[in-house]
Amino acid sequence: MTEILATGFGLPEGPVYDEIEDRVLVTDASGGGVWAVQLDTGEKSCVVEHRKGIGGLALHADGGYIISGRNLAWKRGDETFTLLDQAFGSPTARYNDITTSPEGGVYAGSIDYDLQTGKVHHLGDLHYVSPTGPSRVVASGIELTNGLGVSPDGSTLYHVDTGPRVLYRYDILDADGSLSERQVVIHLPDGTPDGIAIAASGHVLVAVGCHGAPGFISVVAPNGTEDDRWIMPYEHVTSLCIGGRDGRSVFVTMGGTAKADERLGVVARIDQQVEGLPRPRTRVRPV
Helix, strand or coil, rough: EEEEEEEECCCCCEEEEEECCCEEEEEECCCCCCCCCCCCCCCCEEECCCCCCCCEEECCCCCEEEEEEEEEEEEECCEEEEECCCCCCCCCCEEEEEEEEECCCCCEEEEEEECCCCCECCCCEEEEEEECCCCCEEEEEECCCEEECCCCCEEEEEEECCCCCCEEEECCCCCCCCCCEEEEEEEECEECCCCCCEEEECCEEEEECCCCCCCCEECCCCCCCCEEEECCCCCEEEEEEEEECCCCEEEEEEEECCCCCCCCEEEEEEECCCCEECCEEEEECCC
C-alpha cells in the first residue's frame, strides 16, 4: 500500500529526510520552493520560498539548506550565500541533483538543457564543493545529470545520466573529492532514470519514470544486477530517500509534471522496508 503524505506539488524532487525534525524535505522544481512534510502530523509548510528549478537539496550542519537551480546556494533564514555561479554562462544552465560526501562536501551536477525544445546546449560537469577549500570540476561529459549518492563505506560515488539512461559509478580517490574514470553499473532502457537513494546494504535504489506505463524503483546491487523492481502507482517517478524514526521507510516523489500550472505531484511512503543511512550534513561555506 502506498501512503500519500502530501499533495499539490508541481514537480516534486530531491527528497531528504531530516532526522532531527522527523520530516521529509522536498523541492518543487516547477511550482517553486522547498517544502517540509512533517511525518507525525502530515503538515506541509514552505521553508524556502519562490525559487524554481531546484532539483537537489542538502542539509547544512550550521542550519539551512544547500539548494540547486540557476546557481548552487546556501539558504539560511534570510541569508543567501552563493557557492557556485551559473554554469557555462548560459541562461538555460542550472545545477540539478546534489549529494554530500562523508567529509561534508557537496557533489553537484550541472546541466544545460532546454525543457521546451529538448536540446542539450552543453554537456554537463560534476562539481565538488569542498568544506575546506575551493570548488572544482571532478568529471565531465554528462548529457543529462541526475541522481547522485555515495556508497555506505564512502568509497564510491553513484551517478545517473538520464540521456543514455545509465547508472555510473566513480571511485572516490581522495578527501578532496577527486574521482576515477566512470564505469557503467547498469543500463536502464525501460524508462527515464532520475534520482537515487543508497541503502545500508550498498544497493542503489533508482527512481525510473515511464510514459504510458507505471514508473518504478529499480533495486540495483553494486555489481550491476537488478535484484528487484518496485512498481509505483504513477508514471512520473522522480526521486526517493530512506528515513523515518526506524531508518527503514522509503519516501518517493512522483506524479508531477514540468507544467507550472499543474499541481499533480505527491510525496508518498511506499510499502517497502529498506535499511538506510543518515546522509551527512554538509559544512561547505562560500570562499
